[in-house]
Amino acid sequence: MKKGQTIGLTTVALLTTLVLVACGSSKESQDKTIKFSIPTDVASLDSTILTDQYSYTIAGNVEEGLTRVDAKGDAALALAKAIDVSKDGLTYKITLRDHLKWSNGDKLTAKDFVYAWQRAVNPKTGSEYAYLLGALSNANEIIAGKATVDKLGVKADSETSLTVTLAQPTPYFKFLLSQAVYYPLDEKVVEKYGKQYGTSSDKTVYNGPYMFKSDKGWTGTNKTFSIYANPNYYDKGSVKSKQIDFQVISNANTGAQLYKQGKLDFTFLPTTDLIDANEKTKGYTVFKQARTDYIEYNQSGKNASSPEAQKALANQNIREALNLATNREGVIKTALPGSTVAKSFTPAGMSKTSTGEDFATYAKQAYTYDPAKAKTLWEKGLKAVGLTKLTLNFEAAGDLAPSQATANYLQTAYEQTLPGLKVNLKLVPFKQRLNDAQNGNFDLVLSGWGGDYAEPSTFLQLFTTGQSYNDGKFSSKDYDAAFKAATTTPDVLSPAKVDEHYKAAEAALYQGSYVNPVDFQANPALMNPKIKGLEFHSTGLSYDLKTAYLK
Template structure:
C-alpha cells in the first residue's frame, strides 16, 4: 500500500457527476452505492492489514488523528489540534471531545498509545510497523532492542497525547492518517485475541461507517455492507446510510453487472474489456501512485532449488532478466492504461524542490535489450556453473492484470534467455502476499502503492532488514543514501533530500535488485451519479465518507 511532505502533496481527484433522479421519485430517495473489489479482503485489523483492498474497507470504518481531504491535504480528524515544537520533534495533540467507539466505549488518548505500542511490538508482527519509525525508540523496539513502553508517545490525559519523534519528519501529519496509526479499543482487542479483525463482529469502529450484524463480513463471504456510524463525530458529513460491497474477481462479470445496474463501481482489467467499454457511460481511469515490479529472492533461503538460489544471487543473471523484460509490450498486452516504469518511485506522486516530477528527475536506464540480456545471461550462468535452470515466477492468479503479466513474461523470458524454464505459479492474492512475506518464491510479481506523497514511501522498502524487502538483499550504498535523505541535517534541505533519493534509485538499478515493470493506472466503470467520492493516488484510495447517489 503507500509520502513525504517535504516535497509534494498527494494527487487527489474529487469524483462528481450528474444527479440522476428516477422519474416520479422523491428527491430524498437514496440508492445504496454498489461498490466492487476484485479480491477478498484479508483483515479489518488496522495494525496488520497490508493490501489496498482491505485498506479501502478499513479506512472507511476507521479513522486516525488526521484524514487526507479532497485536495490531498491531511486535515484534522480525531485530533482537535496538533501543535509542533520549533525543532520539529514534539507533537502535542488534543483530541476532539466526546469521541466514541461504535460499541459506546469512550475513545481516549490511551487508545492511541495502546495501538501504536501494539504495532511496534515484534510479537504482533505488523508489516506496517516501520511507518511508526519516525517516533522515538520505535525502530529499536521493532528490532527487539528496547521495551515496548519506551515508545515516544504518552497520554497526558484522556484527551491529550504527546508524541516525541526520533528526528524531524515534515510529513508526519500524513503518517497520522495511515491505518497503522489508528487507535484501538484495548478491551475489544484483548477479548478476541488472534481472532481480532478476522470478521466484522470481532472489532469495533470509530470511522464514518461501521458494520452491523446484518450483511456482516464473515471473513470469507463475497457480499457485505457498511452503515453510517451514529457515534462518528462528523456524522453530519456522511451522506450514505449504507454502502454495499461485492467481491467480483471476474472483471467481465463486473462489467456486465455494471451495465445491468447492479454495480456502481467496477475495475476493468483486460485490454479487450477496456476497449469494449471505452464508450460505456461512466468509463474512467484512476491514476494511482503505484508500481508493479518483480522481486528476486536473494536471501539464500526458500528458493525452489539450489540452482535457482545460485542463479538469483548472481547480479549478471538478474540484470539479464531485467533487460529481457519488454515493459512496453507488457503494458500493451496486460496493463492497459498503465505506463512503462522508469524507476521504482512512480510518476505523478511527488515533485522535487525545483518543481520537477521526482520520477522524471530520478529516471534510470531500465530498458529492453534482448541481445545484451543473452550476453549477460550466458556470462552469469557460466559464473554459477549452470547450463540451464528452472525459476519459479509467482503472481496473483485471481487478479487478471497480474495473471496476464505473468503469462506474457513466462513466454518472453524463455524465448530470450537460453536454458531458462519458467515455472509459473498462479495463486490467490492472499497467498501471494504470504509467500512474498515469508520468502517462499524465486521471483514474484509484487505491487506497491504509496502511503503518502514523498519518495520515502517507496524507497524505504528496500533498506536492509525492512519487512517489505521480500528479496532480502542488502546494499550499504543504498542504505547510506536513504539514511542521508531522512536524517538531520540533510532532511531539512529539500534539494539534498532529492539528490539522496535519486542516488538510492540509482543503486537499485545498478544492482538489479528489483525489476520495475509499470506505473499502474486502473481503468474502471463508475456510475456518473456518484457524488462526493474522493480518490487518492496514495494512502486510502477510495474515501467514501461523503459519497452518495440520489
C-alpha cells in the same frame, strides 16, 4: 520484525486527488445504496496488521485516525481537534475532539492511541507497517527488540490530549497520522478477541464514517457485505449514504456485465479486452495511482525452488538479463492498458523535487528492453554459476486479472529471449502471494506497492537491509547509505540534498539489478456517473467513501 527500519524528513508534495462532487440533497442521496466491487477478498480489518489495498479500502472507511486526507490532498484534522507542533518539529501536542465514541458505545480516548501504537511497534505483534511509526522516538529500538514498548514517544496527558515525541523532525508526520497503523484501538475489544481480532466484522469495533452491523457483515470469507452510516461518528452529518454494499468479484467480465445491468455502480476493468469493449461505456474512467508493479528476485540464499535457482539469482548478470528481457511496453499493451512504463521504482505523479520537477523524472534510470544484451549477460551469468540451463518459478496473483496477464506474457517472453530458461508459472490467490513473498517462498514474484504518503521514502524505505518488505532479502551498502543520508540529519534539513540522496538510492537499485520495476499502475474502471462525493487519492486510502452518494 526486521531491524534497521527508519523514517526521516523531506519535502512533501500534494497528494493527487480526484473529487467527484455535485449538488444533491441529503435526503435524496441517503435513500440509495452504492454497490461497489473489489477484485479480491478482504484479508483483515485489524488496522495494525492489514497490508493490502483492498483491506485498506474497507478499513479506511469504517475506521479513522487523527487526520484524514481531504479533497485538496491535505492532511486535515479528523479525530484530532487541534495539533500543535513545537518550533524544533519534535513535539506534537494533540487535542482530541470531545465526546468521541466507538461503535459499541465505549469512550474513545487518548489511551486508545497509546495502546494501538505500542501494539504496532511490539515485535510480538508482527505488524509489517510498524516501520511507519519509526518517526516516533525509540520506535526503531522497540521494533528491533532493544527497548520496551513503554519507551515509545507517545503518552496520554488526559482523556483528550496526547503528547507525541519524534526522533527527528518529520514534516509529513500529519500525513502519517492518517495511516491505518496509526488508528486507535479499543483495548478491551482487542484483548477480548486476541488473535481473532479483525478476522471478521463482529470481532472489530469502528470509529469511522461507516460501521458494520450484525446483518450483512463480513465473516472473513463471504463475498458480499455492507457497511452502514455510523451514528456515533463525530462528523456523521457529512456522511451522505446510509449504506454501501460491497461484492468481491474476481471475474472482471462478470463485473462489467453487472455494471451494464445496473447491478453495480463501480467495477474495475483490468484487461485489454474489457477496456476496448467499454471505453465508450457511460462511466468509463481511469484512476492514476501512485503504485508500481515490480518483480522481486529471491536473493536470500533460502527457500528458492532449487539450489540452481538459488545460485543463479545471487548472480547480478542473471538478474540484469531478466531486467533487460522485460518488454515493459509489451506488458502494458497486452496486460496493463492505461499504465505507463516504469523508469524508476518511485512512480510518476506522486511527489516533486525541491525545484518542482516530478521526482520520477528527476531520478529515472536506464531500465530498458534489450534482448540481445540480455542474452549475452544471461549466458555469462549461467557460465559463472556452472549451469547450461535453468528452471525458475514465477509467482503471481492468479485471482487478479492484470497480474495473471502480466505473468503469462513475461513467462513466454523470458523463455523466448533467454536460452535454456524454463519458467514455471505459479498462479496463486492474492493472499497466498502476499504470504509467500513475505516468507521468501519464491524465485521470482510479481509484487506491487502503493504509496502511503506523497514522498519518495514511502517507496524507497522498502529495500533497506533487513526491512520486512525487502522480500528478496538483498543488501546494498550504497543503497542503505543513500537512504540513510536522505532521511537523517544533517542533510535531511536540505531538500536539494534529500533529492540527490533519493536519486542515488534509485541508482543503486538499478545498478545492482536488485528489483525489476515494470509499470506505474493505472486502474481503468466503470463508475456510475450518478456517484458524487467520492474522493480518489493516489496514495493512502484510494477510495474514500465518506461523502459519497448516488444522486
